[in-house]
Amino acid sequence: MTETASRPTLEAVAARAGVSRATVSRVVNGGDGVREPLVERVRRAVEELGYVPNQAARSLVTKRHDAVAVVIAEPETRVFADPFFALQLRGISKELTAHDNQLVLLLTEGRDDHARVARYLAGGHVDGALVFSLHLDDPLPGLIQGAGVPTVFGGRPGWSDGTRDVVYVDSDNRGGAREAVRLLAGLGRTRIAHITGPLDQTSAADRLDGYREVMGENDPRLVVESDFTPGGAERAMRELLDRCPDLDAVFAANDLAASGALRVLRERGRRVPEDVAVVGFDDMLPVAEQSDPPLTTVRQDIEEMGRIMARLLLRRLDRRVADEAPGGVVLPTTLVRRASA
Amino acid sequence: MTETASRPTLEAVAARAGVSRATVSRVVNGGDGVREPLVERVRRAVEELGYVPNQAARSLVTKRHDAVAVVIAEPETRVFADPFFALQLRGISKELTAHDNQLVLLLTEGRDDHARVARYLAGGHVDGALVFSLHLDDPLPGLIQGAGVPTVFGGRPGWSDGTRDVVYVDSDNRGGAREAVRLLAGLGRTRIAHITGPLDQTSAADRLDGYREVMGENDPRLVVESDFTPGGAERAMRELLDRCPDLDAVFAANDLAASGALRVLRERGRRVPEDVAVVGFDDMLPVAEQSDPPLTTVRQDIEEMGRIMARLLLRRLDRRVADEAPGGVVLPTTLVRRASA
DNA sequence: CTGAAAGCGCTAACAT
């Protein structure tokens, strides 16, 4: 018994309620300027017919879609190995939902997809876009700006010219890193190593900057570039230990890396935190709390970041002006102390 | 210099190419039945004007949206603590993209959202839906069926009456569990415990069934219900150890749980696998490979599940008939041996 | 093979 009859239209509701289409439209869209008894009649007709507005028809005239695209450009599997994006998405989804907007997810894999995404965005299917552009050389942001769609970026875009008028939301990676390293230093540690993330990502680069800011010009052998993964961090940790057997602390660019470091440290017989103190970044609960010992780490509120991105975008869409001062919103981080440092 | 000029329409392209709108439309949609020289002219005009079809206008007449909704109903944070959905999404996204369909993500939190989702689906914004309904008592599937949108479920829906004509894709949870337990038994283990997942989820229930199928009527104290989280599994493992100090193996319902069990085992001085062999489920790489010792586990190809779900749905949408034999597609699992058993 | 014309379902002036 598949409901073959196509869904009722405004017309049908109007007929049933004995009013004009315009009146029904008014009621459906808030009912301002329609007298109570009529509103009631129309409401009932809508109810009885199970009327739901046809979004395509509506968009055609309003040019509004009440939908925003979330573009996640991350070919690497890493994205899917930590809950980062999931949390971010959750925050975005909540905010969008609260404002009756739909979330269109655009995942890209590789270059060809960029063109596709750009086309989609240019096609005016959505009112705006939330874009995660993590790599320095990513062509996507440029394409998107070209598409002329209001956009908010997740994470500071890695363009050399800081002058582009972009809106972005980021954590205070640098400040968080400073705090982490200062904690370590305050603990009396002097040979503090750093396992970085991929340095073509601004988050990783900024954390390294923060580390350097407090360490000054220290032994360059104490810094090794890695990739935010436990495996990469294990290699990095081994190298660090080989280079500087006397290191007494390590600041890992994220919790996943910290967990890898922890493993190598244990395997090499170093006690944590007695011999080597460890601090991570993210406060990714399942990792940070479950690691052994539990991780002292820099927390960033990822879900909140998502929420704020959405809020910013929605605001820009509302007042259809570009009066919003472009620039970044940088969210504070907080140090969470557990057993590893 | 914001591009205020609204985007070019079919009309504009037609004018520029010196043909009618109908011809342009034909060319844009594949160009069948239009002579080569004209096709060429139109193509050029499209190019020059940067024309992109207005999807709303198109949908209004075709009643097609080339978009499918992915509904993930999981209020719990667990979803975001393991990469399960991310992987699934990736598979879905790949398949959808390959067929020029958009992915509209609907995340739900709590009851109110159900109505919202139902309304959205009923509103005909999308051509179909991919739904993850994990709980036995979830009202969502019912609502969705009511909305009359072609749907494919992820995971076997937990309805008591197995007769509803639903299409779903699932892993062979029961078979995988059997394999895991058989391995353990083959290793000479006789007191094999099971840490389950939340039993109101079919995946957890099916794994328990598989366990029971090979264990027969064994000591009920060897089974404890848990929740797929490391923390929950730790509690479960402690209880198990208290109840049956002589257990010699544990089959955990997922890798996250297995990692929790491992931790308790270590803490209690049990060697793995010598004293207690451990098998997980999922083969969630970051967990399974990084745990200590690396986890022997039952692998399910999650991304592939997503891909197949999308493929099934797309096929149903193509032939607009319900000729597709409803029912489940059950994907095989494979045992991956590492050090823990 | 190509063009003319009729809507798809809705909103937004503009009348009344």
Add this chain to the structure above:
DNA sequence: ATGTTAGCGCTTTCAG
């Protein structure tokens, strides 16, 4: 306060 009407941009018969 309510109704009338003119499109939004596209596809799709139907003629030619």
